[in-house]
Amino acid sequence: MQINVHLFAGVAEAVGSRTWSGDLPEGATVADLFARLADEHPGASSLLRVAFASVNHAYSTPETVLSSSDEIAILPPVSGGQDTEMTEERFLITKSPLSVEEMLKKVRNPLCGAVNLFVGTVREMTHGQRTVHLEYEAYAPMAIKMMAQIADEIQERWPDTQVAMAHRVGKLEIEDAAVVIAVATPHRAASYEAGRYAIERLKEIVPVWKKEVWSDNTQWMGHQQGPWNPLRPGSEG
Structure with missing residues (x-):
C-alpha cells in the first residue's frame, strides 16, 4: 500500500x-x-x-x-508554521501578530470574576547565548485539535472555565509575542491554576516547534519538560 x-x-x-x-x-x-x-x-x-x-x-x-x-x-518533540492561518473559535495558529485584547474578548463573560493572561515572548538571551530571532512551525490542524483538548481537560478540573489560545508561527523578532493564553474563571485562585496548567500542557502535546537562530548557529528546540510523551494523561490540577 x-x-x-x-x-x-x-x-x-x-x-x-x-x-x-x-x-x-x-x-x-x-x-x-x-x-x-x-x-x-x-x-x-x-x-x-x-x-x-x-x-x-x-x-x-x-x-x-x-x-x-x-x-x-x-x-519530533514539540517546544511550544503552517503557511496559512488556521482558527477554530477560541484557538488560533497564525503568522500574524497576536492580539492580547482579542484573546481577552474570547473568554470574558458575566459569570467570570477573574481572567488570567499568559503572554510568551521572544527573549534575547538564553543561557548566555544571544538569540537573533526565532522561527516557529506548527502542524496546524492537529495543533488546533490539541488546544481544544486542553480546554476540555481544564473544564473537567476547573468547571465554568473559558479558555482561548493563540500561537504565532513563522519568523519572530525579539519581544514579539509567540503565544497568548486567556483563562477566565469564576474565582481568582482557579484562574492562576488553570492558566499554568494550560501553558504547561500546551508545551507537552501541541505540535509546535521552535528554531533558535543565533549569530553563529541554529537549533531546533525540543520538549523542555523532561522526556516527551504526548500520550501521557494530563496531570492533576
Missing part, C-alpha cells in the same frame, strides 16, 4: 523533505514506518527515536496499524 507522510521541523531537515511517500505491506504499523525511515535516512535516526506519529490528527502508539487513506505525520 502507498503511504504518504508529513514531516516537520528537525525530522524534515534530516530527511531533506517535508513529505515522504513509499510502499509498505498491508498491516504495517507505525513502528514499521519508523524503521523504514531510519533505514533510508540514517541521519534522522536519533530524532525518530524520540518522535511520535500522528494518525488522523491523533498521537498514535508504535503498534497502530496504518492504511493508505490515513493522514500521517511524524512529529
Whole structure:
C-alpha cells in the first residue's frame, strides 16, 4: 500500500523533505514506518527515536496499524508554521501578530470574576547565548485539535472555565509575542491554576516547534519538560 507522510521541523531537515511517500505491506504499523525511515535516512535516526506519529490528527502508539487513506505525520518533540492561518473559535495558529485584547474578548463573560493572561515572548538571551530571532512551525490542524483538548481537560478540573489560545508561527523578532493564553474563571485562585496548567500542557502535546537562530548557529528546540510523551494523561490540577 502507498503511504504518504508529513514531516516537520528537525525530522524534515534530516530527511531533506517535508513529505515522504513509499510502499509498505498491508498491516504495517507505525513502528514499521519508523524503521523504514531510519533505514533510508540514517541521519534522522536519533530524532525518530524520540518522535511520535500522528494518525488522523491523533498521537498514535508504535503498534497502530496504518492504511493508505490515513493522514500521517511524524512529529519530533514539540517546544511550544503552517503557511496559512488556521482558527477554530477560541484557538488560533497564525503568522500574524497576536492580539492580547482579542484573546481577552474570547473568554470574558458575566459569570467570570477573574481572567488570567499568559503572554510568551521572544527573549534575547538564553543561557548566555544571544538569540537573533526565532522561527516557529506548527502542524496546524492537529495543533488546533490539541488546544481544544486542553480546554476540555481544564473544564473537567476547573468547571465554568473559558479558555482561548493563540500561537504565532513563522519568523519572530525579539519581544514579539509567540503565544497568548486567556483563562477566565469564576474565582481568582482557579484562574492562576488553570492558566499554568494550560501553558504547561500546551508545551507537552501541541505540535509546535521552535528554531533558535543565533549569530553563529541554529537549533531546533525540543520538549523542555523532561522526556516527551504526548500520550501521557494530563496531570492533576
